Amino acid sequence: MQGNGLENTGRAPAVLTARRAGLVGCTHCGKVHARGRERCARCGARLESRDERSLQRVWAWWFAGLVVYVPANLYPMLVTTMLGSTSQSTIMGGVIDLMHHGSYGVATIVFVASICIPVGKFLAIAYLALSIRHRVSMSAHGRQVLFEAVEFIGRWSMIDVFVVAILSSLVQLDFAASIHPGIAAVSFALSVAFTMLSAQSFDPRLIWDASEEDAA
Amino acid sequence: MSMIPDSAATPTPVAERETDGLFACPACDALMQAHEVAAGETARCPRCGERLEAPRRDAMTRIIMLALAALILMVAAIFFPFLEVGVAGRSNRASLLDTVTAFSSGLTAPLTFAMAALIVILPVIRFVSLIYVLGPMAAGRPPARHAWRVFRLVEALRPWAMAEVFIVGVAVALVKVAGLAQVSLGPAFWAFVALVIVTVLKDNFMCRVTVWKTLDARRQS
Numbered sequence: 303m304q305g306n307g308l309e310n311t312g313r314a315p316a317v318l319t320a321r322r323a324g325l326v327g328c329t330h331c332g333k334v335h336a337r338g339r340e341r342c343a344r345c346g347a348r349l350e351s352r353d354e355r356s357l358q359r360v361w362a363w364w365f366a367g368l369v370v371y372v373p374a375n376l377y378p379m380l381v382t383t384m385l386g387s388t389s390q391s392t393i394m395g396g397v398i399d400l401m402h403h404g405s406y407g408v409a410t411i412v413f414v415a416s417i418c419i420p421v422g423k424f425l426a427i428a429y430l431a432l433s434i435r436h437r438v439s440m441s442a443h444g445r446q447v448l449f450e451a452v453e454f455i456g457r458w459s460m461i462d463v464f465v466v467a468i469l470s471s472l473v474q475l476d477f478a479a480s481i482h483p484g485i486a487a488v489s490f491a492l493s494v495a496f497t498m499l500s501a502q503s504f505d506p507r508l509i510w511d512a513s514e515e516d517a518a
Numbered sequence: 519m520s521m522i523p524d525s526a527a528t529p530t531p532v533a534e535r536e537t538d539g540l541f542a543c544p545a546c547d548a549l550m551q552a553h554e555v556a557a558g559e560t561a562r563c564p565r566c567g568e569r570l571e572a573p574r575r576d577a578m579t580r581i582i583m584l585a586l587a588a589l590i591l592m593v594a595a596i597f598f599p600f601l602e603v604g605v606a607g608r609s610n611r612a613s614l615l616d617t618v619t620a621f622s623s624g625l626t627a628p629l630t631f632a633m634a635a636l637i638v639i640l641p642v643i644r645f646v647s648l649i650y651v652l653g654p655m656a657a658g659r660p661p662a663r664h665a666w667r668v669f670r671l672v673e674a675l676r677p678w679a680m681a682e683v684f685i686v687g688v689a690v691a692l693v694k695v696a697g698l699a700q701v702s703l704g705p706a707f708w709a710f711v712a713l714v715i716v717t718v719l720k721d722n723f724m725c726r727v728t729v730w731k732t733l734d735a736r737r738q739s
């Protein structure tokens with residue numbers, strides 16, 4: 303089998319999969335079983351040749367994540383009281399504040415973690431899910447890498463929620479300065495969790511099945 | 519791992535025994551002939567490049583050591599002062615527990631539980647479960663009761679244990695506070711940094727397929 307040809311054509315050559323051989327592979331430990339078996343003999347995980355409802359769950363969590371992501375951006379993340387005056391800041395407001403203070407590096411970290419990664423994740427998961435039913439230009443291998451990136455990077459958006467928690471516990475200096483969490487912290491945390499669940503519901507084997515059908 | 523040529527693609531029912539020498543890629547379902555992978559080598563799926571198996575010499579013992587170290591560091595991180603902030607003579611000390619309970623008032627209260635889970639509870643469950651599952655393996659004993667269920671839990675919790683994400687959050691928070699007040703780092707902060715390093719090392723040693731195979735082999739013997 304030629305690995306190079308695979309990338310040039312954007313399609314994987316026909317390969318014998320456990321499914322085509324009439325078998326079921328365990329997605330946890332790789333053990334192969336005869337069809338019809340419920341649970342893996344080695345690790346006890348539920349066996350499914352292909353998770354048929356995988357895409358439904360992906361979309362359900364995806365929409366849930368999107369619904370809570372909107373208020374996360376509109377409502378305040380932090381409520382700061384300094385010398386009697388109160389100010390509220392949203393996610394984007396926090397980034398702008400950091401830039402005003404000249405902390406461009408940290409502003410970039412927060413911007414990437416709270417805005418680029420969540421938005422990128424919504425787009426990437428939608429693209430992967432759509433690529434199962436529709437023909438797309440990205441190769442199966444490219445989509446596999448994209449999927450792994452989404453799974454790896456998703457949890458890092460939680461940074462801003464942790465920042466809010468640390469600031470709120472640390473900055474409690476009575477009149478001088480105090481910081482409290484805003485409601486956006488909750489909806490943002492939920493959004494991160496829902497999109498993580500959405501990515502976890504995706505069965506990456508579907509990517510390769512779809513590319514196989516294209517080639518045939 | 520070598521792939522089976524497509525010419526063999528005749529969907530015939532296969533008896534349980536015949537599937538023993540086979541391995542299916544968890545990411546793309548490619549069917550392969552299973553080979554013994556030597557310690558120190560990494561087997562990748564020829565089709566999708568997924569890391570299939572990467573056994574390391576003494577991996578079990580090392581993982582147990584690292585998990586124990588992580589547990590001790592977590593205890594230190596919880597009980598020592600984490601950060602201290604001072605402004606105009608006033609100061610406030612925050613422990614890890616204070617941080618976790620920062621959301622404990624009003625509408626944000628449910629986040630308290632989530633914070634505790636992500637930063638402390640889930641990492642601790644993972645460390646304890648790993649020691650429970652791998653302890654007997656390293657000692658050459660048969661698997662502990664429910665070792666399979668416990669190791670599945672370890673794997674499922676992996677993305678939700680967010681100690682390393684938390685430490686980056688701390689760094690960002692420090693920069694945000696720096697303009698406002700004087701901040702000093704407590705011993706718990708360094709314990710937590712060490713904990714993150716130990717966790718990353720441990721996860722690098724761990725190869726789930728190797729653990730499953732070892733559990734399987736010990737059950738039969």
Ligand SMILES: [Zn+2]
Binds near residue numbers: 329331332333346347
């Ligand atoms: Zn299995």
Ligand SMILES: [Zn+2]
Binds near residue numbers: 565
């Ligand atoms: Zn593969």
